[in-house]
Amino acid sequence: VKADVHSVVSSSRLDSIRSVYGVSVAKNLMKVEVSSCDSSGCTFDMDGFISNSNYVAKKTILVLFINDRLVECSTLKRAVEIVYAATLPKASKPFVYMSINLPREHVDINIHPTKKEVSLLNQEIIIEMIQSEVELKLRNANDTRTFQEQKVEYIQSTLTSLRSDPPVSPTPSGQKPQKV
Template structure:
């Protein structure tokens, strides 16, 4: 994209903080890159020869996340999936994505949410996920979450925000509850496994320490006598 404001000089002059605007562009394209992993994104800053960020075409979502957000994020992700067809309420949707585990530590929540392949925000879903992380993990670490939700177009209300970035869903409470339950289940299972492994390592270490500290045992006890032949 070049010369975006070639015929809107007044609009261009209102953009006072170019560094802040560039950061917002990077944030947007990062999110687009991990969802559209069949497309390569490259974005250099104006006047720069080398791209600041470059995403690669990949068949794996994890590889796309790794190329954009780094190995430290990608190695601490767990797959989540929810599929529902609730005939009694008309609640039909599918969700798949990745959530960070208990080893991931961050100060700010990153929620990359696509609904029907459109990048959007859902404040209620974000709050529900943060509540699960705060209640499940020992530390109040903020999560990384990528989710793609597909549901009938008529079940999405895009007219609740002037920029169309915030959406509301039909049967939103049911959808959020099911997604929240899946996230909580994954976190608890992962946390239980981690606790078991830590206890196992502690037991092995304490056993080795005990063996090193114990005095060597003579093959003959004090009550036994040697017999000459």
């Protein structure tokens, strides 16, 4: 079986994202990390990249790996979209890359026949922690926003022709306007 995407083994995740999704995506990403540890060890840890407010897209892209397996989690996707809805312009959607590691027994892969959609044990708590971290990261990073500057040039001949057109007089309804 031939792979659809090939990246250099020694490249970083950000380099891999850049090679697959492009420079315009990679330059607008921020690192994000969350972990939950207690006396018995770490129950989960997540690291990844999220787009900043300068990133503009028409649909949400969530690249999610759980225990190094590419999967989908619609609940997590909706939770992230809710955070971004308060931050991004209305028509813009986020780019999110997350890699979550947790004990195998905490992942239910029997949600969908293709095993692409998963559910997690303590899913609400994990998603709430991720959502809080994404929100915090966005709030701290959104002090600055980049705007592209465009130069506006007025053409003198256009302004002159606008001034030289004769005025139009108001007409009773139903009649065509006439130049005075």
